[in-house]
Amino acid sequence: MPSYKLIYFNLEGRGEILRYLFSYSNIEFEDRRLEFADWPALKPSIPYGQLPVVEIDGVIFNQSLAIGRYLAKKAGLIGKNDLDEIRVDAIIDTIDDFFSKFPWMDTDKAKKEFMDKSGIQLLAYLEKTLGNNSWFVGDSVTWADFYWDTCADCFENYLPGFAKDYPKLLALQERVKAIPAIASWIKKRPKKTQ
Known part of the structure; x- marks a missing residue:
């Protein structure tokens, strides 16, 4: 079985989707959390100088969504067919944009203005996409649902109540948070610094 190490800052951000996927899949991983002061010394050894990265058997892979797709495929979280998979990817890419x-x-003012101007369109699109279904795509959870949850938590940290409507x-x-593996991860995850 491969060994996995996630390297990211001590916060949720772009690393949390990977932590959700590891947890949901019951894949053991080392969760190496960096403090910002430690980043400059490590940065030159990281592909493209960006985090998060995942080390698989000593080989470093970058880009959180590429890694996410790899883990989601292993977990069966990409949908039930090719059309589901493209729908899942489209939702994830829309949220990620x-x-x-x-x-x-x-500033807080700039964040609020951005959310008021651009967030309404995103939230309305996602709400319509969800419709009366339990999940974004099909009749079972996909990693698009996980990605919405992790990103929404980040937005909520900066703009409480941003999705109240x-x-x-x-x-x-x-x-998503009620899924046993996710609930277990949330309960045990370390406190974030931001």
């Missing part, structure tokens, strides 16, 4: 543009390091999306988060 927004996540990447979010002004994380800007979207009850279906909030209920989806509750369903």
Whole structure:
């Protein structure tokens, strides 16, 4: 069985989807959490100088969504057929486009303005996509549901109540967090620094 090491900062961010996938799959992994002060010394040895990365049997792989797809396939979380898989990928990429543009390091006012301007479109799209279903794609959980939950938690940390007008999306988060392996991970995960 391969050995896995996730290297990321001591926060949820882009690493949390990978932690969810490892936990859901019951794959043991080393969760190496860096403090920001330690990053400059490690950065030159990391592909493209970006985190998170996952080391599999000593080989480093970068890009959280590429790693996520690999883990999701192993876990059977990509949908039941090719069309499901493209739907899952489209939802994840849509959420990630927004996540990447979010002004994380800007003022609270800028964050709120960005969410008010661009977030409404994303949230309305996701709420409509979910419709009256329990999950985004098909009749079972996929990693798109996990990705929404981990990203929504990040947004919530910066803008409490950002999705309060979207009850279906909030209920989806509750369903994800109620999955036994995810609930167990959330209960035992270390406290984040941000």
